[in-house]
Amino acid sequence: MNGSTLVILLALLAGSALAWRRGARAMATALILVAALPAVTLLKQTPAWAVVAVGVVLVGVLWHRHARTAATITRWSAISRRKAGVASTMDIARVASAPAMRRKAASVRPSLAQTTRRARWLQLLRLPAVEVAVRLCRVGAQSVWASVEDFIVVFGGPRTGKTQWLAGRIIDASGAVLVTSTRIDLLDITAPLRGSKGPVYVFNAVGMAGLASTITFDPLTGCTDPTTAAERAADMLGASRGGSGDREFWDAQGRRVLAALMHAAALGGLHMRDVLGWVADPDSAGRVESLLRRSPEDAFVQEARQFISTNDRTRSSITSTIMPALGWLTSSAAAAAAEGSTPFDVAELLASRATVYLLGAEETQAAPLVCALTGHVAREARRIAAGCPGGRLDPPLTLALDEAALISPVPLQSWSADMGGRGVTIISAFQSRAQLLARYGQHDAATTLNNAGSVMVFGGTRDRDDLNFWATLGGERDEPITTTDLHGRVASRTVRKVPVVAPAQIANLPAGRVVTFRRGMPPVVGTVDMAWRRRDVRALSRTGGRWERPRRAWAWLTRPPFSPAHEVAPIARDLPVWATARPDEGWRN
Incomplete structure (x- = not known):
């Protein structure tokens, strides 16, 4: 039976x-x-x-x-066909929604860790997502978020909405922010609102719009340490590097020599102009060896001696490699921004949740100085994070690097792999992938993109290689094809493979629309939130503060009641520090 x-x-x-x-x-x-x-x-x-x-x-x-692998691939293919190759509502809810970001609050913000289950559930419901995540775009009624520990890369041509989107992220940042820009748009839009969270500083190495720098930074700061001197030299030369082959060889030679000379100047209490004099006339650098004998690193003495005593042809090649990194010394605005009696204190910046705007311009020679300051802030933040709970800054430091390839080409290929776990959120904006390749080279650019947790592509590009790259990254989908005879009757039905997002569709994205590639889910096509549509920005614009130039009226920065943590000592005593003035103190010079 x-x-x-x-x-x-x-x-x-x-x-x-x-x-x-x-x-x-x-x-x-x-x-x-x-x-x-x-x-x-x-x-x-x-x-x-x-x-x-x-x-x-x-x-x-x-x-x-x-x-099994075969079953997994078959299942993925079926899901891709069913969803047309893009992220579904459930994909966004599972990977990139606000609740998904809040679930990681305890790891990305150790101070927000809850001990009881009830507290964790309340946190999941009430915690603002901007405290632990960065808003990327909107898809219908949903918002797509990236964790604050993710490295975000943005590509977009002029007038596509990239700057307006970045302004919103600067306003939302919960901790200190460092902003680089080639214009004062971000300063005009975000400085009044950032002033309610902490002090606001400007580092204007190019004299843009007549704004005076309210902080200064001497590139020799910390260069008494051999490691810091080597990092500072790499940052300054990185702003003017390029090419391959022989160029890479001379870049390496230039980094070693510049690090030795900056180390010697710092040990002797000298100025960057002395470094420029040694590079321009190596025969006058006889004092360098005696200064470097005070260093704990003997190799610097050998580097300086080799540079001074080598033949004229080799010395000339090294000099021509270093000189572009020191060209900012010929600019009065840049030289003034690099001279200050009080060193720039990164710990105070982080504690007071300050905002620093680094202004530069492509046609000037200030990029090495801006890049050196950006590197100094990021590395000091990483050092401070090592002593914090969980090895992270809390709240995180945000590096909003607009036009990074032009004015602050920091080593993203290495920072993107390490800084996120230290509590440093990096948002780097470029005009196109071709610009990234031109600045960093093929291998470093590929590493940078591979480390990105989220990539946002605005429209405007016309480069065929860029468009094909993004279309390939988006994958393919099945498109049904119906064949009819001469009488209009269906003869056959087939399918063909087409890109999920075609190159022409990416090139012709309207302003404010973006294709987002986020780790862990298929691509999405969404709408970005423009800063000028925000309620806080619109409320400010109605009062006139939104459109007033900072150099004309900074009184709005003194209106909010600053807490004691925001009362940071002036960085440059000989400059007006409008950002740290209390309402009862008026202007200070």
């Missing part, structure tokens, strides 16, 4: 499986329903332990078949 019942059951199951594979879904469902009768009969006549054993074996077999 049991044997015949089992045979009937197996035959019905095999028939249903065969019908399902051939597409006869109705017949397969009917056979499964019929198989329920012998299955129930068999269960009544079989001991319980045998049923459990068979169930365990059956579950193991099904799990193995589900986890």
Whole structure:
């Protein structure tokens, strides 16, 4: 009885499986329903332990078949076809929604860790997502977010909405912010609102719009340490590097020599102009060796001696490599921004949640100075983070690097892999992928993109290689093709593979629309939030503060009641520090 019942059951199951594979879904469902009768009969006549054993074996077999590579690929393909190759509502809710970001609050913000289950649930419901995440775009009623520990890269041509989107992220940042820009747009839009969170400073090495620098930074700061001197030299030369082959060789030679000379100047309490004099006339650098004998690193003495005593041709090549990194010394605005009696204190910047705007311009020679300051802030923040709970800054430091390739080409290929885990959020904006390749080279650019947790592509590009790259990254989908005869009757139905987002569609994205590639889910096409549509920005614009130039009226920065943590000492005593003035103190010079 049991044997015949089992045979009937197996035959019905095999028939249903065969019908399902051939597409006869109705017949397969009917056979499964019929198989329920012998299955129930068999269960009544079989001991319980045998049923459990068979169930365990059956579950193991099904799990193995589900986890096989072939099954995984087939399942992914079916999901891709069903969703047209883009992220579904459930994908966004599972990976990139606000609740998904709040679930990681305890790891990215150690101070927000909750001990009880009830507190964690309340945090999941009430915690503002901007405290632990960065808003990327909107897709219908949903918002797509990236964690504050993710490295975000933005590509977009002029007037596509990139700057307006970045302004919103600067306003939302919960901790200190460092902003680089080639215009004062970001300063005009965000400085009044950032002033309510902490002090606001300007480092204007190019004299843009007549704004005076309210902080200063001497590139020799900290260069008494050999490691800092080497990093500072690499940052300054990195702003003017390029090419390959022989160029890379001379860049390496220039970094070693410049690090030795800056180390010697710092040990002797000298100025960057002395470094410029040694590079321009190596024969006058006889004092360098005596200064470097105070250094704990003997290799610097050898580097300086080799540079001074080498032949004229080699020395000339090294000099021509270093000189572009020191060209800012010929600019009065840049030289003034680099001279200050009080060193720039990164710890105070982080504690007071300050905002620093670094202004530069492509046609000036100030990029090495801006890059050196950016590197100094980031590396000091990383050092401070090592002593914080969880090894992270809390709240995180945000580096909003607009036009990074032009004025602050910091080593993103290495920072992007490390800074996120230290509590440093990096948002780097470029005009195109071609610009990234031109500045960093093919290998470093590829590393930078690989480390990016989210990539946002605005429209405006016309480069074929860029468009094909993004279309390939988006993948392909099945497009149904219907063929008809001369009388309009359907002759055949087929499918063909087409890009999920075609190159022409990416090139012609309207302003404010963006294609977002986020780790962990398919691409999405969404709408970005423009800063000028925000309620806080619009409220400020109605009062006139939004459009007033900072150099004309900075009184709005003194209106909010600053807490003691915001009362930071002036960085440059000889400059007006409008950002740190209290309402009852007025202007200070």
